[in-house]
Amino acid sequence: MTTKTREQQLDELLDKQAIHELIMAYANAADRHDHAKMRALYHEDAIDDHGHFAKGPAMEFIDKLPAIQANMDILHHNVTTVNLRLDGDRAEGEVYILAFHKVKDGGAGYDVLIGGRYFDKYEKRAGVWKFSHRAIVADWAYPAHPSAVKLDHPFLAGAYIGRPGPDDPSYGFFSLFKFGAR
Structure with a gap:
C-alpha cells in the first residue's frame, strides 16, 4: 500500500x-435552459445517453434541448450523493439526483419527480475537467396529473x-454568474 503525499x-x-x-454547473445549465453553458461542460467528442431523448454525441443532445425543454415550465435538478474515483486525468462518478419537471400540456400541466443517477466519465484535457460520457439512470418516478405546483401559494407571496x-x-x-458562462 502506497501512502499519498500531502501534495x-x-x-x-x-x-x-x-x-x-x-x-453543479450541469444542473444549473439544465434548469436555466442555458445551452451555451451546457456545451462548455462536455468535451467535443463526448457521449450523452438520455434514453429516448438522445443517445450519442453530447453536442447532438444539446442541439435537441430547445425542443425537449420547450414544454417544461419548471426544471429543478438537485444533486445529492456524489461518488467519485480518480485515475490521473480521467475519473468516474455516480451522481444521485432528484429532478423535478413541471410539463405544459395545454391544461394545468403535470409534474414528474424523478429519482435517479448519472453514470459519468470525466477527462481532464488541457487542465480542464469535462464530461466525456454521461448516462442517466432512472430509479423511480413520482407523477402528478394535474400539476400540484402552485406558484400563487401565499407562502410565495413577494418571493422571486x-x-x-x-x-x-x-x-x-449575481454579478459573478453569467448566462452562457461556466
Whole structure:
C-alpha cells in the first residue's frame, strides 16, 4: 500500500472539487435552459445517453434541448450523493439526483419527480475537467396529473420566482454568474 503525499492529496482534492463544480454547473445549465453553458461542460467528442431523448454525441443532445425543454415550465435538478474515483486525468462518478419537471400540456400541466443517477466519465484535457460520457439512470418516478405546483401559494407571496433562461432572477442578482458562462 502506497501512502499519498500531502501534495498528491491536495491535487486529488482540487480535481474532485473541479469535477463537483462541473456537476453543479450541469444542473444549473439544465434548469436555466442555458445551452451555451451546457456545451462548455462536455468535451467535443463526448457521449450523452438520455434514453429516448438522445443517445450519442453530447453536442447532438444539446442541439435537441430547445425542443425537449420547450414544454417544461419548471426544471429543478438537485444533486445529492456524489461518488467519485480518480485515475490521473480521467475519473468516474455516480451522481444521485432528484429532478423535478413541471410539463405544459395545454391544461394545468403535470409534474414528474424523478429519482435517479448519472453514470459519468470525466477527462481532464488541457487542465480542464469535462464530461466525456454521461448516462442517466432512472430509479423511480413520482407523477402528478394535474400539476400540484402552485406558484400563487401565499407562502410565495413577494418571493422571486425562478424561470428558465436569462430572465431568471439569479442573473439580475449575481454579478459573478453569467448566462452562457461556466
